Amino acid sequence: MKGRNKKTSDSGKESAGVAAAGLVEDGMIIGLGTGSTTAYAISEVGKRINEEELDVQAVVTSYQSEMLAIDAGIPLTSLSEHPELDLDIDGADQVDFELNAIKGGGAAHTKEKVVACSSKQFIAVIDESKLSDKLNHSVPVEVLPYSRNLVLQNMQNMGAEPEIRQAVHKDGPVITDNGNLIIDADFDVIENPNNLASELSAIPGIVEHGIFTGMIDEIYMGKKDGTFDKFK
Numbered sequence: 001m002k003g004r005n006k007k008t009s010d011s012g013k014e015s016a017g018v019a020a021a022g023l024v025e026d027g028m029i030i031g032l033g034t035g036s037t038t039a040y041a042i043s044e045v046g047k048r049i050n051e052e053e054l055d056v057q058a059v060v061t062s063y064q065s066e067m068l069a070i071d072a073g074i075p076l077t078s079l080s081e082h083p084e085l086d087l088d089i090d091g092a093d094q095v096d097f098e099l100n101a102i103k104g105g106g107a108a109h110t111k112e113k114v115v116a117c118s119s120k121q122f123i124a125v126i127d128e129s130k131l132s133d134k135l136n137h138s139v140p141v142e143v144l145p146y147s148r149n150l151v152l153q154n155m156q157n158m159g160a161e162p163e164i165r166q167a168v169h170k171d172g173p174v175i176t177d178n179g180n181l182i183i184d185a186d187f188d189v190i191e192n193p194n195n196l197a198s199e200l201s202a203i204p205g206i207v208e209h210g211i212f213t214g215m216i217d218e219i220y221m222g223k224k225d226g227t228f229d230k231f232k
């Protein structure tokens with residue numbers, strides 16, 4: 001596996017992902033997020049389905065999680081068939097102590113937000129580096145390509161420094177799984193995530209932004225020593 005598909009050797013990510021996979025129960029319909037931490041959860045869920053003969057189906061949030069789930073032997077379903085999920089496990093780029101989060105480092109936050117909001121329980125899996133007193137990570141925003149200049153201008157007027165995300169192993173911009181662009185907007189310290197979320201949602205052409213407020217039920221935070229803390 002390459003790039004963000006690769007499970008890094010980060011023991012914090014692994015312990016969080018594996019621990020969260022322990023929440024999966026027989027008969028559940030689950031959501032699977034995207035990213036290197038969630039990859040550990042997906043692999044563990046697959047292992048448990050196989051070893052414990054669990055009847056579990058999953059809704060994925062990206063091509064990455066689809067490919068990982070298929071590799072792990074997790075039966076897939078869709079939100080059309082199962083509009084309400086029992087449990088969603090997903091990573092985050094930054095989380096504050098009020099469980100607000102910034103997501104979208106893997107450009108998958110639009111589907112991730114839909115799946116999180118479709119789930120009775122949303123567990124965020126992170127390592128210690130993701131926890132912050134206040135959110136100050138740049139905010140990934142998925143935009144219709146047609147609207148990019150309007151969105152960039154609006155963000156500059158809001159005092160942000162926005163940039164269209166560039167691909168690494170392709171010339172030009174990142175194209176999301178939904179065929180759109182990503183703008184990463186640096187708003188410095190975000191004093192009021194709810195207000196910023198509302199302001200961004202009001203800009204025409206924004207498909208979805210990566211600010212998640214009032215959605216996370218519990219954080220599983222893996223530590224370097226291989227243990228984890230959970231808090232809500």
Ligand SMILES: O=C(CO)[C@H](O)[C@H](O)COP(=O)(O)O
Nearest residue numbers: 035036037091104105106108
């Ligand atoms: O929001 C995401 C993808 O859109 C990821 O969950 C987030 O970027 C964290 O990724 P990782 O676990 O690899 O650090």
